[in-house]
Amino acid sequence: MAEHVLSQSPSPAQDIDVVRAREMRRHRINAALRYVLLAGVGLLMLYPLIWLIGASFKTNSEIFSNPGFWPENPTLDGYIKGWQTSTPYSFGTFFLNTLWIVIPKVIGTAISCTAVAYGFARFDFPFKKLLFASLIATLLLPNVVTRIPQYLLFRDLGWLDSYLPLWVPSAFAGDAFFVFMLVQFLRAIPRDMEEAACVDGATTWQTLIFIVVPLLMPALISVCLFQFMWTMNDFLGPLIYISSVDKYPVSLALKLSIDTTEAFEWNRVLAMSVLALTPALAVFFLAQKYFIDGISSGGIKG
Amino acid sequence: MSGDNRFLGLFYLSPYIIGLLVFTTLPFVASLYLSFTNYNLMNEPIFTGLANYIKLFTSDRTFRKSLWVTLVYVFTTVPLKLAFALFMAVILNYKLKFINVFRTAYYVPSILGGSIAIAVLWRYIFADVGLVNMGLQLVGLEPVNWFGDPTNALFTITLLRLWQFGSAMVIFLAALQSIDRTLYEAAAIDGAGKWTSFVHITLPLITPVIFFNLIMQMVQAFQEFNGPYIITQGGPLKSTYLLPIYIYDEAFKRFDMGYASAIAWVLFVIIMALTLIAFWSSRHWVYYAGDKRS
Numbered sequence: 001m002a003e004h005v006l007s008q009s010p011s012p013a014q015d016i017d018v019v020r021a022r023e024m025r026r027h028r029i030n031a032a033l034r035y036v037l038l039a040g041v042g043l044l045m046l047y048p049l050i051w052l053i054g055a056s057f058k059t060n061s062e063i064f065s066n067p068g069f070w071p072e073n074p075t076l077d078g079y080i081k082g083w084q085t086s087t088p089y090s091f092g093t094f095f096l097n098t099l100w101i102v103i104p105k106v107i108g109t110a111i112s113c114t115a116v117a118y119g120f121a122r123f124d125f126p127f128k129k130l131l132f133a134s135l136i137a138t139l140l141l142p143n144v145v146t147r148i149p150q151y152l153l154f155r156d157l158g159w160l161d162s163y164l165p166l167w168v169p170s171a172f173a174g175d176a177f178f179v180f181m182l183v184q185f186l187r188a189i190p191r192d193m194e195e196a197a198c199v200d201g202a203t204t205w206q207t208l209i210f211i212v213v214p215l216l217m218p219a220l221i222s223v224c225l226f227q228f229m230w231t232m233n234d235f236l237g238p239l240i241y242i243s244s245v246d247k248y249p250v251s252l253a254l255k256l257s258i259d260t261t262e263a264f265e266w267n268r269v270l271a272m273s274v275l276a277l278t279p280a281l282a283v284f285f286l287a288q289k290y291f292i293d294g295i296s297s298g299g300i301k302g
Numbered sequence: 303m304s305g306d307n308r309f310l311g312l313f314y315l316s317p318y319i320i321g322l323l324v325f326t327t328l329p330f331v332a333s334l335y336l337s338f339t340n341y342n343l344m345n346e347p348i349f350t351g352l353a354n355y356i357k358l359f360t361s362d363r364t365f366r367k368s369l370w371v372t373l374v375y376v377f378t379t380v381p382l383k384l385a386f387a388l389f390m391a392v393i394l395n396y397k398l399k400f401i402n403v404f405r406t407a408y409y410v411p412s413i414l415g416g417s418i419a420i421a422v423l424w425r426y427i428f429a430d431v432g433l434v435n436m437g438l439q440l441v442g443l444e445p446v447n448w449f450g451d452p453t454n455a456l457f458t459i460t461l462l463r464l465w466q467f468g469s470a471m472v473i474f475l476a477a478l479q480s481i482d483r484t485l486y487e488a489a490a491i492d493g494a495g496k497w498t499s500f501v502h503i504t505l506p507l508i509t510p511v512i513f514f515n516l517i518m519q520m521v522q523a524f525q526e527f528n529g530p531y532i533i534t535q536g537g538p539l540k541s542t543y544l545l546p547i548y549i550y551d552e553a554f555k556r557f558d559m560g561y562a563s564a565i566a567w568v569l570f571v572i573i574m575a576l577t578l579i580a581f582w583s584s585r586h587w588v589y590y591a592g593d594k595r596s
Contacts, residue, residue: 027397034393041390042407045465049410051433052423064429067436116318123311131315138326140517140577144525144546145570148336148553148563149329172321179318204310233417235528240554251418255532258422266426273419284413288406291413292472 049277056271063266078267079275085253086260087245091272094253101163101238101249102231108171109178109227110220116173117182117216118208122194138176151240165241166234170227178223185219186212222290225283232280250276336563343557354564365565367540368548371456372569375544376523379460384515387467391474392500405475408468415466421532428458428533449534452541459529459542470515477511478504509588517580524573545569 054069055062056078062071083091119125120132154165173179193215197207213220235251242248248256254276257269284291312319337354339347358365390408394401414420427433428448435445448454481504489499505512527546530536536543545565553562 031396031398034396034398037393038404042404045411046407048423048427048433064431067433067440112317115314119311119314123314125308125311134322140521142521142525142570142573144549145333145566146326146329148559148566149332150325153329169321169325172325173318174321174325229413235418254418254422269422270426273422276419277414277417280414292405292409
């Protein structure tokens with residue numbers, strides 16, 4: 001049909017119009033196909049989460065019979081009884097414990113990684129190349145190989161069943177990835193302002209706190225958010241180091257709840273899973289820009 | 303500023319240097335030593351030479367099974383995940399409205415996927431009468447015995463990883479968006495089709511990102527723990543008993559620290575060997591614009 005139209009239009013201006021119209025149509029079909037595929041995959045991906053929210057309000061018998069979202073007989077049973085747990089502690093305790101693990105860890109990470117990244121990005125010193133190479137090596141080093149001696153070290157220090165093994169390594173810039181991300185970000189920032197401050201007699205500390213940190217803020221927020229997420233999700237760390245139930249974070253408490261009496265009280269487990277996911281989801285939606293920027297610029301595991 | 307004091311930089315690095323020595327280097331060396339010992343926490347480590355390794359490779363059938371399962375898991379999950387992430391990134395890389403909405407939606411599982419709550423959810427949706435089987439029956443298919451069959455059980459763990467393709471996809475998408483459009487126009491004038499442009503322009507230009515994703519995903523997949531530990535507990539018939547779970551059981555359930563360290567070192571050597579092969583081979587397939595190798 002297109003050829004027919006072409007042969008009827010002798011002037012070049014009309015030719016271009018026809019070509020453009022054809023391209024527009026092709027673009028529209030192409031876009032429509034992409035939308036269908038994207039929406040289909042999106043729905044398939046997110047439906048388990050949507051179903052989870054609905055299922056947490058269902059009765060136990062409905063969870064394994066109703067694939068839909070809406071509960072037939074909505075109940076808050078799962079939330080009320082799940083919150084109380086079969087232990088002497090409620091999920092309130094476990095959430096506070098998680099917070100008490102996460103907050104010091106994030107603060108320690110932010111401070112130590114900023115200082116170390118500043119050192120790498122702005123100073124020359126002996127063994128700089130070697131130390132930077134060690135950073136990359138640490139990045140690729142599987143944790144599995146250092147885990148057992150770390151456990152023995154913390155045992156000898158008397159730190160077992162406390163949060164110290166979870167906090168301290170991060171406070172010593174132990175998450176090489178974050179240091180690397182901040183170094184990359186700092187290298188892209190011009191040094192003019194820092195040099196001006198130096199001329200005016202500022203010490204490097206003052207320069208770091210009053211000039212570099214504000215400039216570094218977007219990357220620093222990404223670091224804090226990722227550390228928050230990863231620590232919220234961390235399971236193996238608490239599993240190895242925390243043994244008293246009163247110190248359990250949410251991740252261990254959930255594992256406990258699928259093992260113990262709630263084994264057949266499915267809606268309790270699902271309701272608590274919803275609550276466990278909520279902080280991470282809320283933070284993600286409030287700050288998604290920082291997540292996407294963080295991984296697109298530095299590249300991140302996950 | 304940088305010339306003032308050669309040691310000022312080291313001062314700022316001091317937390318890192320201390321951490322590197324105490325929490326990384328020392329444990330790294332110690333675990334190599336422990337792997338040559340018999341150590342059950344009760345007495346001092348007893349040096350036994352290669353005994354642990356000999357046992358691993360000659361008489362330990364659990365290890366053989368676990369190693370095999372781990373390799374199968376990594377070599378299916380990583381390529382599938384990268385291919386799917388790249389495919390979706392290519393679909394998204396088009397003048398579409400709501401591109402950010404889709405990007406965000408696909409990224410959500412990567413944020414949540416490592417959590418215990420999601421592993422718990424996976425147990426429920428792949429149960430015999432769970433959501434997945436209900437869905438299969440709705441479209442007229444037979445329900446699948448996900449956790450009873452060894453092959454299917456491992457596949458549910460793989461699916462959990464595939465579900466988290468978003469982070470790799472976002473990295474691919476950023477790389478795709480940075481490609482110079484004029485290259486495609488020039489290729490189109492020369493008569494190249496869509497597929498030809500993809501193979502000869504897109505793929506070579508994003509090889510650095512493919513390489514990065516490949517290494518990261520591989521190192522991570524070899525250390526998969528939460529999924530199989532919660533969802534299948536390593537079963538059935540140890541078909542999801544990945545090496546990290548075996549190491550955990552030996553170290554923290556049977557307190558056989560020496561033997562666990564030996565397994566950890568075998569896993570470490572495999573990861574390192576594959577990483578080195580990837581780095582070494584990268585000069586043949588990774589293309590750096592302007593040939594800057596940094």
